Amino acid sequence: MKDRYLDFVNKPFGASVARSIGLPRPEVLRRHAKGQSEFGGIAAIGAGPSPTLFEPLMTLLGSIGMTSVAHESALDWLQVAARHGAMSGRFEPRAPDAPPNDRVQALIFDATGITDSTQLHGLFGFFHDAIRSVAKSGRIIVLGLPPQSCASPRTWTAQRALEGLTRSLGKEARGGISSNLVQVEPGGDMQGALRFLLSPRSAYVSGQVVRIDATPASPPADWNQPLAGKxxxxxxxxxxxxxxxxxxxxxxxxxxxxxxxxxxxxxxxxxxxxxxxxxxxxxxxxxxxxxxxxxxxxxxxxxxxxxxxxxxxxxxxxxxxxxxxxxxxxxxxxxxxxxxxxxxxxxxxxxxxxxxxxxxxxxxxxxxxxxxxxxxxxxxxxxxxxxxxxxxxxxxxxxxxxxxxxxxxxxxxxxxxxxxxxxxxxxxxxxxxxxxxxxxxxxxxxxxxxxxxxxxxxxxxxxxxxxxxxxxxxxx
Missing domain, CATH: 3.40.50.720 (NAD(P)-binding Rossmann-like Domain)
Incomplete structure (x- = not known):
């Protein structure tokens, strides 16, 4: 069944009509297509205090061909980037009229080190600066801890607060941009989850919480055919x-x-x-x-x-x-x-x-x-x-x-x-x-x-x- 309204408002005349009378204009979502690259572009990185996932995040972004750019909140990111020989730098917000290739494809915030509600302020600084710079069909991902695994009630409180943030960002971002929270237990492997959530394959998944426990994962020999032999x-x-x-x-x-x-x-x-x-x-x-x-x-x-x-x-x-x-x-x-x-x-x-x-x-x-x-x-x-x-x-x-x-x-x-x-x-x-x-x-x-x-x-x-x-x- 075709969505005729979606088709109409994404053509020049329909878009003009929608703007003039205040109708919503849904974005045509970018989905996986054979022969097209799933990844690429810039990932803007932010962090709270004492982030724990910078190393695996850097490894992942490098392996899928994304360029990392650190926000001023990511104080430890440049040191990690230097160890990996990766390019990085300070993130500067893009203007709303910036060309598409100058906009970021993903915002990723490592909130695993947040242990108290007072530390949630860092999330404001990062997303206040960066959210308007995300490209259409871009991705927002917050990395946190499963609240149930937190020993301190204050840490549990702060980590649970991340759900409200990610769901709100998903509603505010528009433009086919998704926003999800990945809760990673210490020792958990987030590679498979981030590959999915950063890719066009997750086009209709937003406002979700993915919990990853410490069970060792087995990366497939070929990420394009991870189910080979199954x-x-x-x-x-x-x-x-x-x-x-x-x-x-x-x-x-x-x-x-x-x-x-x-x-x-x-x-x-x-x-x-x-x-x-x-x-x-x-x-x-x-x-x-x-x-x-x-x-x-x-x-x-x-x-x-x-x-x-x-x-x-x-x-x-x-x-x-x-x-x-x-x-x-x-x-x-x-x-x-x-x-x-x-x-x-x-x-x-x-x-x-x-x-x-x-x-x-x-x-x-x-x-x-x-x-x-x-x-x-x-x-x-x-x-x-x-x-x-x-x-x-x-x-x-x-x-x-x-x-x-x-x-x-x-x-x-x-x-x-x-x-x-x-x-x-x-x-x-x-x-x-x-x-x-x-x-x-x-x-x-x-x-x-x-x-x-x-x-x-x-x-x-x-x-x-x-x-x-x-x-x-x-x-x-």
Whole structure:
């Protein structure tokens, strides 16, 4: 479904009309495109007292070809830059009319050393100077500590305050600029997270908090194909978001086993064949037809995957809706949505784990929803099931850690699909505009987030729920 308003206001005449009558003008987001560089340009660096992540940050920026420029608040940055032989200098705010190539691509602030609320002032100095210099579709990233890991209540307080800052910056920046907070436990590896959040692959992810624990990560041999040699199961893979997930996982190197119901077999076969046509060197991908709600489905799926040699990545995307207010909802509508969207995930995972079909170091990724966070009128059953997906992620993270398995979820907001295209016009437009990006997301936005969570570099990320919603105004 095309967003005609977005197209209109980004053409000369439409832009003039929008300016003259005060209409919003959403930015056309920069997304990943084959053959285009993901990184480059200037990263302006700021810091509070005693920052702890300068060394790994310098290493990362150098490896991806970004030039660092230190703000006056980053007192220790120049010493680190000198040790690495990197170019650096003092950041000078750019004028609003500065040419695009003279604007910064990212603002990164190391707040890991902030231990008291009085030290939050440094954030003001940096972002007050720098925020107007960020290029369109630029990135704002604040590095902090998980508050729960802080020994002092004052440090916990100051680190928790960073969430309010990053979410506010995401709403103020506009121009397709995203703002996210990365909380890194001492010893945690932030490379995979920063590569994702600095890249066009995270175009529709903003206002989020990513927690990274101290689990050692394994950088892939090839960052362009971090899933090479991995097998990935994607349920509901025939169409829409599921097909996009399958496509991005295959692009990133995975062998995809796409699963869908018998009624969708033709579409599923076409999706799998398209993967083979696009990436012929990977060989045949696998179409698996099954109703995940069937009693024998978990055993059938487990046996099939075991015969293939096991599985590394499980993406629970399949889901249904049966919308009615709860007073008008039938018992069957309630039970079917809970069973397909939640119960089937539990049963399939139990079968894969009990049979050791999901490999050590595997990845489980559920697709939740904004409805599971905020609730939604006429969707009590759906919201309950999607909140349950979040509960699974939070409840299973610790038990699975002993096997090196991570479990996370993405929670999409308004995504342009055939389903949302059928919504009444007023509701559809509200869904598109009620976020910081003032537009709907695309299926590929959800898929890119899942591919990142599936990467070997995401070993330290578990128990997270990442909203792919353009920083929706709905929910927490």
């Amino acid at each position: 097998r990935a199961l994607v349920t509901g893979a025939a169409r829409g978001i599921g097909a996009a997930i399958a496509q991005v996982l295959a692009e990133r190197g995975a062998h995809v086993i796409g699963l869908d119901v018998p009624e969708a077999q033709d579409a599923l076969d076409q999706t799998m064949l398209a993967l083979e046509d696009t990436w012929p060197s990977q060989g045949a991908h696998t179409a698996l037809v099954a109703d995940i709600a069937a009693t024998d489905a978990p055993a059938t799926i487990s046996e099939t995957l075991a015969a293939l040699g096991g599985i590394d990545i499980v993406v629970h995307n399949a889901g249904i809706t049966r919308d009615k207010t709860i007073a008008k909802m039938t018992e069957a509508a309630w039970d079917s949505v809970i069973d397909v969207n939640l119960g089937a995930q539990e049963r399939i995972d139990e079968a894969l784990l009990n049979g050791d079909v999901l490999h050590m170091g595997g990845r489980i990724i559920g697709v939740s929803s904004i409805s599971g966070i905020a609730g939604n009128f006429g969707q009590a059953n759906y919201a309950t099931s999607k909140a349950g997906v979040i509960g699974r992620v939070q409840g299973m993270a610790k038990p699975l850690a002993a096997r090196g398995i991570t479990i996370n979820a993405v929670a999409p907001g308004f995504i342009e699909t055939h389903m949302t295209a059928k919504m009444p016009l007023a509701l559809r437009e509200a869904g598109r505009r009620m976020n910081s990006m003032s537009q709907g997301g695309l299926p590929v936005d959800v898929a890119e987030a899942i591919a990142w969570l599936a990467s070997p570099a995401s070993s330290g990320i578990t128990g997270n729920v990442l909203r792919v919603c353009g920083q929706s105004l709905i929910g927490a």
